[in-house]
Amino acid sequence: MSSGESPVDKQDNVRPNNLNLSTPKSPTVASRRQKVAKIRLALINKPVDISALKQLAISKDGLVSDELRKRAWPKLLDVDVDNIPPKPEPEILQGHRDYNQVVLDVNRSLKRFPPGMEENLRMSLQDQLVDVIMRVLVHRPELHYYQGYHDICVTFLLVVGEDMAFALVDKLSQNHLRDFMDDNMDRTKHMLNYLYPIIGKSSPDLREFMEIAEAGNIFCLSWLITWYGHVLNDIRQIIRFYDFFIACHQLMPIYLAAAIVLYRKKAVLATECEMCFVHSLLSKIPDDLPFEKLVSQAGDLFIQFPPKTLADEAMMIFEKSKAAAKMQRRAIAKRVTKGRFSTILPNGGSVIVSVTVWTLVAAVTAGVYAVWKSNDWGWFS
Amino acid sequence: MATQEISTENNETVADNVDKPTESSAVTVIEKQVQRRIFKIIVIGDSNVGKTCLTFRFCSGKFPEKTEATIGVDFREKTLTVDSELIKLQLWDTAGQERFRKSMVQHYYRNVHAVVFVYDVTKMSTFDSLPQWIDECDRHNLNIHIPRILVGNKCDMLDKIVISTNLAQKFADAHNMPLFETSAKDDGRANHVDAIFMTLAHKLKNSKPMMPVHMAQDQGRLPGNVQVVSLDWNRDRYRSADRGQSHQKEGCAC
């Protein structure tokens, strides 16, 4: 957007919320101001203090406002906003093999735009969204479009406008999103295989329950490949997650998924031990989860069980033929499951150890540009 | 708002019962003892043919104003009464994009009791890819005796129809499936969408299932959008509602 006003940014003006009006120095407002100042400082530094920015992006409330994100995201992704390649001619964009699918998906993306947005504005943003996506795909012929990529692009479009959205997503598509953009989804599938090992380390009983239910991991597929853009209703929440993911390892969305599932453990164990029930319970994310807490728990899980320590197990899952043994086990286990889990497990403690944001930054970002590309999380060739 | 409906419908079917007080009314107690048969139905077909709209229409009685591309698999369900037996249909609404079909949704083909193939009557390519979808089913070793039905959607777009009933019927006959042409959007045909799934429910109920049919102890949580519908269905009326467009093949494998 040329105006510089983001259509979704409602938090740019620091204003106290009603509950805090009586308290002259509301801690939220004060800490928010303080954070804004810190982010500005990190940005003014020459060179920009990337590691401080990462810490700020990860810690509570992320980068706070869209005005700051416009400045910080390009730095975090090492994107040169002054040299964005120009938009190719429409015929070139429209000639791409994925163009039709992109249009179909963007036409169905109404939910992604803030409610109450004027229709004309929304329609013009939808046109821009198609262009952002097509520009990346044309620019990177080796990349393949997937349904859900549009959910990522729309978030960037709404925060930073068309040109910069293109530049940022173009970069992300070579890094964090690269594995989703093969011509098949094998690598995406493999990333999903990290979910159960993470859950299992923290809560073996929950993992077992979900395995017996054969809940699978497709319930969080959209979480992973859209960075939660597809599943969350509140765009502010989505954008805050984007701060977190941009600053972290590409598997962080899976760690967050694990944190969410662990948080809902009680509800999961209380459902029937059947795929459909568990799948449908988990595939929606309630609006009222304590998202900041979950972000920090995802970080804690990452520190405790970094991808490398899970790689073998994830690989095993990948290779394991699911059929006979599991079916048999399921048949036997199912008979006892319900009673067993509800009586033994209410206090089946989760072992999440808290770590500081700084530790997390060090762990998730050490040489991150170097390792993104090289599948350091144990993918095989 | 339609979006809200889409986003909450699944929660209703499997409510977060942990936080709820335990049900106490007498009615609930009686409900709890009802055994229901559950049938699992997978809905497949190309992207944008209207799988999400059809399943939503059936389960919630409305055409969703804002659908989104399905990523992975969505789950919807509806409880019906067929010949005074309560049965539950679980609909697995799958993603149509080829990349998802190939690696993501296999898990959900397991133990299905019926398959619904959907194409878009206004788009030839969606009809042309039906053989691939059938292959896909065969590859998952779905028993040949599992009921399969073919649904041509978007019949409301009269002047855009490119797949004639004739052509579709030939294809359906060749593959031993009944054909239904319908519209998820047209409120006038909404009953028709119901009738399609009712037909399926009827067949399933009367079939000796090759796969184990789940029995559910209904926990008394009858979600808001799961209607308990009394099935007042008869073939003749249904056929006339159909305006002769669809035709049910006798001796179909179900």
Ligand SMILES: Nc1nc2c(ncn2[C@@H]2O[C@H](COP(=O)(O)OP(=O)(O)OP(=O)(O)O)[C@@H](O)[C@H]2O)c(=O)[nH]1
């Ligand atoms: N005119 C008309 N449009 C329809 C009908 N059913 C669906 N649509 C429209 O077709 C588009 C696709 O519908 P969906 O239900 O999202 O398609 P889908 O098969 O689930 O697509 P994927 O999730 O991508 O596999 C939407 O824009 C719907 O509004 C119909 O009966 N008539």
Ligand SMILES: [Mg+2]
């Ligand atoms: Mg769909």
